[in-house]
Amino acid sequence: MRGAKLASLKHNYCRKAGFFVNQIKTIDGRQYYHMTIAGCERDLPLCPISDTMNIAGFVMLGDVEITKASAAELLKRCPEHDVVVTAETKGIPLCYEMARQGCGRYIVARKSLKSYMRNPIHVQVKSITTDHVQELYLAEDDYKGLKGKRVLIVDDVISTGESLEAMEKLVEQFEGNIVGRAAVLAEGDAQDRKDIIFLEPLPLFSKE
């Protein structure tokens, strides 16, 4: 991954911070990246995504405390909007909670087609965690609500930006007006992006 922001496991060096940090922990022989997100301390397990690189796996599913806190923090920083949009799967609880605390409406782009989805449209997506191209689908009942609406796109993590780009394509196809792009964590190079709102940077980890 050219240009990716990497932290070395060996040295625990955080390039963003510019100094050696001690955020890698070993618990029962497994390595974790320790961080604080919206006031919640968490240990994210290091998981291989290639021969040379690990990610710190961030899963909000099942974690009500961090979902509520992250949604509240992000809403403070996001522009006014009419609807929140995310992609299946891990973005769903965040998106729901942001809509619950805020505008009251959310839309989920699905990764598989269900028989109850009428007149679906789709785009392709390949995220950093997945070794194959996937589809993102919206059904008519969802996309007809996008036209002329102020849309906030949210996700748990933005890394390569592929998932975000796919959601943008879907929203733009139906003339939604994207007013913001937000995530709890910006991973690797995404932490340098000026067009996204995020709570914390997350390094990628070289295996060296």
Ligand SMILES: O=P(O)(O)OC[C@H]1O[C@H](OP(=O)(O)OP(=O)(O)O)[C@H](O)[C@@H]1O
């Ligand atoms: O910026 P990118 O490289 O696209 O990575 C970010 C995406 O990856 C994760 O989803 P994942 O593909 O792991 O799917 P899941 O939520 O269904 O587990 C995450 O929830 C984002 O949607």
Ligand SMILES: Nc1ncnc2[nH]cnc12
């Ligand atoms: N670090 C991470 N954890 C979980 N899902 C991700 N998608 C992209 N980066 C991720």
